[in-house]
Amino acid sequence: MWRQANWNEPLIYELSSDKKRKQGIIIPEEDIDVKIDIPEKIKRKNELEIPELSELEVVRHFVRLSQQNFGVDLGMMPLGSCTMKYNPKVEELTSRVVENYHPLQDEDTVQGILEMMYEMQKWLAEITGMDECSLQIPAGAAGELAGVLMIKKYHESKNRRRDEMLVADTAHGTNPASATMAGYKVIYIKSNQEGLVDIDILKEVVNSKTAGFMLTNPNTLGLFEENILEISKIIHSIDGVLYYDGANLNGILGVARPGDMGFDIVHINLHKTFAVPHGGGGPGAGAICAKGELKDYLPYPIVDKEGDKYVLRNPVKTIGKIASFYGNIGNVIRAYVYILGLGPQGVSQVGKMSTLATNYLISKLKNVKGLELLAPHRPRKHEVVFSAKPLLNDKGVTALDIAKALLDRGFHAPTIYFPGIIEEALMIEPTETEPKETLDKFIDALKEILEESYKDPEKIHQTPQNTTVKRLDQVKANHPTSVTPSYRVLRLREKGVIKILK
Amino acid sequence: MVYHPWLPNLDYENEMIREIGVNSIDDLFKDIPEEIKLKRLLNVGYSKPLSEYEIYLRLLELENKNAKLRMPPFLGGGVCPHYVPEAVKFVISRSEFYTSYTPYQPEISQGLLQALFEYQSLMADLLEMEVVNSSMYEWGSALAEAVLMAYRINGKKKVVIPASINPYHKKVLETWTYGKEIKIKEIPYSNEGKINLEVAEKEIDEETSAVYIQQPNFFGIFETDIEEIVDLAKKKGTITIMGVNPLSLSLIKPPGEYDIDIAVGDGQELGLPLNFGGPYMGIFATKWDGKLVRQMPGRLVGLTTDSEGKRGYTLILQTREQFTRREKATSNITTNEALMAIANAVYISLLGKSGLRKLAEEIYKRSHYALLEFERKGIGKRKFNSDFFEEFTVSFPISYGKIHENLKARGIYGGLKISDKDAIFCVTEVHTKHMINEMIEEVKKIVETS
Numbered sequence: 039m040w041r042q043a044n045w046n047e048p049l050i051y052e053l054s055s056d057k058k059r060k061q062g063i064i065i066p067e068e069d070i071d072v073k074i075d076i077p078e079k080i081k082r083k084n085e086l087e088i089p090e091l092s093e094l095e096v097v098r099h100f101v102r103l104s105q106q107n108f109g110v111d112l113g114m115m116p117l118g119s120c121t122m123k124y125n126p127k128v129e130e131l132t133s134r135v136v137e138n139y140h141p142l143q144d145e146d147t148v149q150g151i152l153e154m155m156y157e158m159q160k161w162l163a164e165i166t167g168m169d170e171c172s173l174q175i176p177a178g179a180a181g182e183l184a185g186v187l188m189i190k191k192y193h194e195s196k197n198r199r200r201d202e203m204l205v206a207d208t209a210h211g212t213n214p215a216s217a218t219m220a221g222y223k224v225i226y227i228k229s230n231q232e233g234l235v236d237i238d239i240l241k242e243v244v245n246s247k248t249a250g251f252m253l254t255n256p257n258t259l260g261l262f263e264e265n266i267l268e269i270s271k272i273i274h275s276i277d278g279v280l281y282y283d284g285a286n287l288n289g290i291l292g293v294a295r296p297g298d299m300g301f302d303i304v305h306i307n308l309h310k311t312f313a314v315p316h317g318g319g320g321p322g323a324g325a326i327c328a329k330g331e332l333k334d335y336l337p338y339p340i341v342d343k344e345g346d347k348y349v350l351r352n353p354v355k356t357i358g359k360i361a362s363f364y365g366n367i368g369n370v371i372r373a374y375v376y377i378l379g380l381g382p383q384g385v386s387q388v389g390k391m392s393t394l395a396t397n398y399l400i401s402k403l404k405n406v407k408g409l410e411l412l413a414p415h416r417p418r419k420h421e422v423v424f425s426a427k428p429l430l431n432d433k434g435v436t437a438l439d440i441a442k443a444l445l446d447r448g449f450h451a452p453t454i455y456f457p458g459i460i461e462e463a464l465m466i467e468p469t470e471t472e473p474k475e476t477l478d479k480f481i482d483a484l485k486e487i488l489e490e491s492y493k494d495p496e497k498i499h500q501t502p503q504n505t506t507v508k509r510l511d512q513v514k515a516n517h518p519t520s521v522t523p524s525y526r527v528l529r530l531r532e533k534g535v536i537k538i539l540k
Numbered sequence: 541m542v543y544h545p546w547l548p549n550l551d552y553e554n555e556m557i558r559e560i561g562v563n564s565i566d567d568l569f570k571d572i573p574e575e576i577k578l579k580r581l582l583n584v585g586y587s588k589p590l591s592e593y594e595i596y597l598r599l600l601e602l603e604n605k606n607a608k609l610r611m612p613p614f615l616g617g618g619v620c621p622h623y624v625p626e627a628v629k630f631v632i633s634r635s636e637f638y639t640s641y642t643p644y645q646p647e648i649s650q651g652l653l654q655a656l657f658e659y660q661s662l663m664a665d666l667l668e669m670e671v672v673n674s675s676m677y678e679w680g681s682a683l684a685e686a687v688l689m690a691y692r693i694n695g696k697k698k699v700v701i702p703a704s705i706n707p708y709h710k711k712v713l714e715t716w717t718y719g720k721e722i723k724i725k726e727i728p729y730s731n732e733g734k735i736n737l738e739v740a741e742k743e744i745d746e747e748t749s750a751v752y753i754q755q756p757n758f759f760g761i762f763e764t765d766i767e768e769i770v771d772l773a774k775k776k777g778t779i780t781i782m783g784v785n786p787l788s789l790s791l792i793k794p795p796g797e798y799d800i801d802i803a804v805g806d807g808q809e810l811g812l813p814l815n816f817g818g819p820y821m822g823i824f825a826t827k828w829d830g831k832l833v834r835q836m837p838g839r840l841v842g843l844t845t846d847s848e849g850k851r852g853y854t855l856i857l858q859t860r861e862q863f864t865r866r867e868k869a870t871s872n873i874t875t876n877e878a879l880m881a882i883a884n885a886v887y888i889s890l891l892g893k894s895g896l897r898k899l900a901e902e903i904y905k906r907s908h909y910a911l912l913e914f915e916r917k918g919i920g921k922r923k924f925n926s927d928f929f930e931e932f933t934v935s936f937p938i939s940y941g942k943i944h945e946n947l948k949a950r951g952i953y954g955g956l957k958i959s960d961k962d963a964i965f966c967v968t969e970v971h972t973k974h975m976i977n978e979m980i981e982e983v984k985k986i987v988e989t990s
Contacts, residue, residue, distance in 0.1 A: 042648060047654065049654070049657075049658060049661070050658050050662075050885075050889055051661070054892075059894060060892065061892065061894070061895060062627070062889060062890030062891065062892060062895065063625055063627075063890040063891060063895060065891075065895060065898045065899045065902055065969065066902070066969055066972075067902060068902070068905070068906060068909075068972060068973040069973070070905045070906060070909045070973060072904070072905040072908045072909050072912070074791070074901055074904055074905070075927065076762070076791055076792060076927065077762065077764055077927060079764055079767075080762055080763075080764055080766070080792050080793050081791070081792065081793065082789065082790065082791060082792055082793050082794065082797070083793065083797060084668065084797065085893070086665065086666065086790055086893035086896060086897070087665040087893070088662060088665055088666065088888060088889075088891075088892055088893040088896060089889065089892060089893075090892030090893060090894060090895075091889060091890075091892065093627055093890060096627060096886060096889045096890050097627050097630065097631065099889075100631040100634070100655065100882075100886055101631070101634065102651075103650075103651035103652075103654050103655050104631070104634035104636040104637050104651050105636065105651065106650045106651035106654070107636040107637060107640055107648075107649055107650065107651030107652045108636065108640060108648045108649060109635055109636045109637065109638065109639035109640035109641075110639040110640070110641075111635040111636070111638075111639045112635075112636060112639075115641060117641060117644070120641055120642075122641055124546065125638075125639055126545070126546055128592045128595055128596075130633075131595065131596055131599050132599060133813075134599070134603050135599055135602050135603050135606070136815055136816045137813040137814065137815060138612070138621075138813060138814060139606060139814055139815075139816040140613045140615045140619065140621065140814045140816070140953070141619060141814070141816050141817030141818075142615050142617050142619075142956055143607075143613060143615065143953060144948070146607070147606065147607035147609075147948070147953070148606050148607070148816065149605045149606065149607075150601075150602035150603055150604065150605030150606040151602070151606060151816055153602060153605060154602055161582075161584040161585070164582055164583050164584055165582055165584060176677040176678065176681070176818060176819070176875075176877075177677065177873070177874070177875035177876070178874070178875060179862075179872040179873055179874055179875065180677065180681070180872075180873075182872060183716070183872060186719070187715065187718060187719055190718070190719060191718075210862075211861075211862035211863050211864070211865075211866045211869065212862050212872045212874055214862070214866040214867035214869075215862035215865075215866060215867060215869040215871065215872035216872040217867065218867045218868075218869075219688065219716075219719055219720070219871070219872055220718075220719035221719040221720050221721065222719075224866075224867040261571075262569075262571045262572055264571045264572065264573065266573070266576070267573060267575075267576065290572070292578065292581075292582055293569055293572065293577065293578060294569075294572050294576050294577055294578055295576075295578055298576045298578070299576050307875070309875065313546075315638050315639050315879075316639070316640065316641045316642075316875075317632075317637070317638060317640075317877075317878055317879030317880075318637055318638075318640045318641065318642070318643070318649075318652045318655075318656070318878035318879055318882070319641060319642035319643070319674075319839070319874075319875060319876055319878040320675065320819075320875045320876040320877045320878045320879065320880075321818070321819035321875075321876075321877045321878075321879060321880060322875035323819075337715070357715055357718070358711055358712075358714055358715035358718070359680075359708075359711040359712050359715050360681070360712065360715060360716075361677060361678060361680060361681065361712065361817070361818065362618065362678055362679065362680035362681075362706075362708040362709060362711070362712055362817070362820075363619075363708065363816070363817025363818060364816065364817040364818065365817065365818055366815075366817075366818035366819040367815060367816045367817055367818055368813075368815040368816070368818060368819055369818075369819060375595055375599070377584055377585045378585050378586065378590045378594075378595050378598060379546065379589060379590055379592070379595060380544070380546065380547075380585065380589055381585045381586065381587070381588050381589030381590065382581040382582055382583065382584055382585055382587065382588075383581060383588070383589060384544055384546070384547065384589050385582050385584050385585065386578075386581045386582050387544075387547060387550070388547075390565045390568075390569075391547055391549055391550070393565070393568050393569070394549065394553065394556050394557070394560075394565055394568065395549065395556075397560045397562075397568050398556045398559055398560055400560075401559050401560045401561065402559070416571065417562075417567070417568040417569070417570070417571060419568075441645060442645075442647065445645055445647055445648045450641075450645060450648060451644075451645050453644070455644070455863060455864075456863070470547055470549070471546060471547070471548065472548075473548040473549065474548070474549050474552045474555075474556065500847075502647045502648070505647040505648045505650075506647065506648070506650040506651070506852075507646075507647050507650055507846040507850055507852040508647065508846040508847045508848055508850070509647065509846060509847045510646050510647060510844050510845070510846050510847075510852045510854050511844045511845050511846070511847070512844070512854065514844050514845060515842050515843070515844035515854050515856050516842075516856050516857060518830070520844075521842055521856060521857070522842050522843040523660060523670070523671045523672070523833075523840045523841070523842045523856060523857075524657070524660045524661040524664040524670060524671065524672060525657075525658075525661035525664070525665075526661060526664040526665055526670055527664075527670050527671070527828065528843065530670070530828075536670065536828050537828075539828065539830045539833060540830040540831075
């Protein structure tokens with residue numbers, strides 16, 4: 039039976055004694071005769087409450103914490119739309135190329151880094167079918183913001199008043215959030231019975247106020263929007279911009295390109311499609327690419343080549359900067375290594391192999407009692423969304439229960455919190471890096487959970503049992519009287535200094 | 541091609557196709573219109589998959605195309621070179637952290653959640669602010685999000701910033717707030733390089749959504765009129781945002797002691813390499829006030845208990861996020877800089893309260909020593925007569941561009957040129973006294989021979 043480590047590890051504050059001085063690192067000191075003379079008015083008054091520990095204690099504490107955590111190196115993480123593929127270890131060779139270079143150094147001192155960036159810009163443009171890419175996007179959502187700001191500035195420069203952004207109802211929540219940040223009113227486009235954009239609704243909604251349409255293809259249900267050329271024609275007929283959310287690019291990588299489908303702007307999540315480790319939710323890395331006139335609006339700078347020198351250049355109508363410097367270059371180079379290692383053949387195989395894995399899972403799970411699948415005749419690309427609604431109706435077991443039961447078997451759960459259009463969603467994305475043997479074990483685990491749910495639903499409600507902690511109290515975590523986002527709040531509440539969070 | 545180390549199912553293709561009940565993988569793509577199918581290999585990478593050794597050689601080649609410097613650059617601008625302890629690198633390389641994802645299933649991600657809770661707690665104590673999120677991208681975007689947050693709270697569109705703001709942050713602020721048509725007003729700085737309080741009194745009015753203060757400012761100078769500005773802001777119903785260098789906070793008043801509403805900054809200086817601009821680590825904090833906390837962008841980790849009453853950690857207040865609130869969310873951020881937050885937590889834990897103070901003092905001393913040496917050698921003068929931390933501005937008798945190019949030719953990277961004869965230098969614990977002397981000696985030779 040799978041079991042996760044459980045160290046009952048105290049908080050780092052609780053490991054430290056208030057009275058004894060300890061040191062985890064020696065600060066180098068120089069013989070310098072300078073008096074520290076901070077103006078009284080700005081001196082820190084309250085003593086720091088930071089614990090003091092030896093190096094060993096710090097290391098042991100964090101190693102124990104790491105053992106109470108689950109990553110791709112430990113097991114399958116079929117989180118739909120998150121693309122948790124394996125991160126090849128060779129990527130760790132990259133640090134020396136970028137680690138010690140300051141972003142404000144002159145171009146002539148960082149030619150190696152700029153050459154790498156230049157090649158990545160070209161390769162990502164080729165992969166997406168765009169004309170140019172900017173690498174300064176620290177994550178996908180920042181790419182979306184850049185994209186919608188580009189759309190805004192583009193329309194403004196044409197003296198067009200456009201204040202509506204169309205978003206598919208299957209979209210990632212970041213799409214409407216990004217559109218709002220750019221000042222747009224969000225108009226949702228409903229999906230049809232097949233889980234695809236409803237073309238008739240789209241035609242009705244599109245008008246002279248439409249700035250653009252944010253879409254991902256394949257969509258979050260894993261379905262390819264087969265009417266994409268018609269969608270593109272509709273949006274372009276009113277001079278709208280078609281925006282591609284690259285979160286799901288993995289399923290068609292090497293098979294089809296957004297640029298060839300009529301998209302004008304694309305963001306890429308390098309940490310997803312190009313296997314950069316996710317680091318517990320970040321750092322990621324991204325790129326924003328555009329074609330035609332829109333490429334002039336990309337965030338600056340872009341790396342260009344003049345003779346045999348690499349130089350930084352600003353697109354003529356740039357929206358400005360999204361990050362202070364060039365983005366998460368430390369991760370861009372990890373993605374670069376991934377592409378080097380796969381080569382043209384490997385990169386071109388990714389979409390096919392991830393799609394093969396997804397449809398293999400579907401073939402084994404589509405007739406399992408308790409699950410249902412929208413439009414089962416359609417092939418999925420990178421991911422599939424099952425609904426556990428039949429199980430809920432039959433036995434009162436939810437998608438959340440299934441998720442927790444999977445944890446007990448050594449698998450991370452699928453995404454269960456969206457898309458909103460599927461009740462009790464289980465969004466599974468196996469990726470091309472999981473071996474068939476692991477896929478089979480995952481399928482067996484899921485089948486077993488469903489069978490057990492019919493036999494003994496109460497047992498499933500009691501999961502997880504084998505993880506570091508058992509099921510957590512979310513109400514207490516979020517209640518205004520008990521919500522505790524830091525140790526400081528805990529201390530101050532115990533002293534009666536802070537009140538209910540109103 | 542049948543085998544590749546990262547594509548384990550190539551040889552299972554036929555078996556899996558049979559199981560699915562199709563004739564070929566192409567059948568799984570028959571919903572893609574023929575005219576948009578790519579009918580060739582992508583032209584990426586080099587002509588074949590590179591072996592690990594070949595990748596190593598390519599990286600070595602790139603590394604050798606970067607300039608070799610004899611010592612760390614004397615460059616700041618909100619990003620300073622620091623020594624990163626091996627223990628920090630070791631912890632964030634633990635693959636259970638490194639290859640994990642956002643802890644959507646808290647029971648299996650307690651280690652990450654606790655580490656992030658500890659980051660939030662350590663940073664909260666450093667800032668004396670109660671609520672710190674589990675990271676933003678970097679300082680510039682954290683500032684932009686703070687300004688957008690102030691706008692969400694009070695609906696006003698004017699934001700007041702000092703002219704001594706880090707210009708790289710200002711550029712990010714301008715881009716991010718362009719969509720909401722926020723108007724940015726700048727307060728000039730005095731001869732001492734500090735916020736001009738008289739102008740601030742005029743600019744902070746009832747229409748002002750937020751006022752930003754950077755401490756120390758872009759020139760490395762300590763602002764000394766923060767209390768006055770906070771008072772002014774309170775009278776006008778303006779939200780206060782303070783940008784901080786976290787490393788300086790063991791010496792100077794943290795934002796909480798001024799009763800600041802929102803604090804931002806970068807954790808780069810707490811255990812992260814220069815990384816040519818990223819990843820860095822955006823700090824975002826607020827005081828204990830529901831109207832601030834509920835509008836806060838990013839993720840928060842909080843305490844709770846499990847079904848047996850044992851302490852546990854989970855993401856909290858998620859109803860603010862794009863996840864459930866979509867267009868009404870407090871921000872679009874999902875991927876953040878979680879691993880960098882852990883690096884910060886480990887670094888702060890290694891230093892402890894005494895180490896933090898000692899490090900700040902050492903940096904203070906070395907940076908002051910460097911400026912004094914420029915003056916003693918008669919080759920540079922301080923531009924502003926104010927106290928500073930880590931960075932300082934020097935005026936040279938000849939064009940700094942010339943000094944810079946000559947230094948570079950000798951394998952030394954000097955300060956950041958801000959005008960013809962002025963440059964900002966950054967000196968930290970990675971610059972030994974010997975290195976500082978050597979750099980200044982080289983500058984002296986350049987100045988004297990021209």
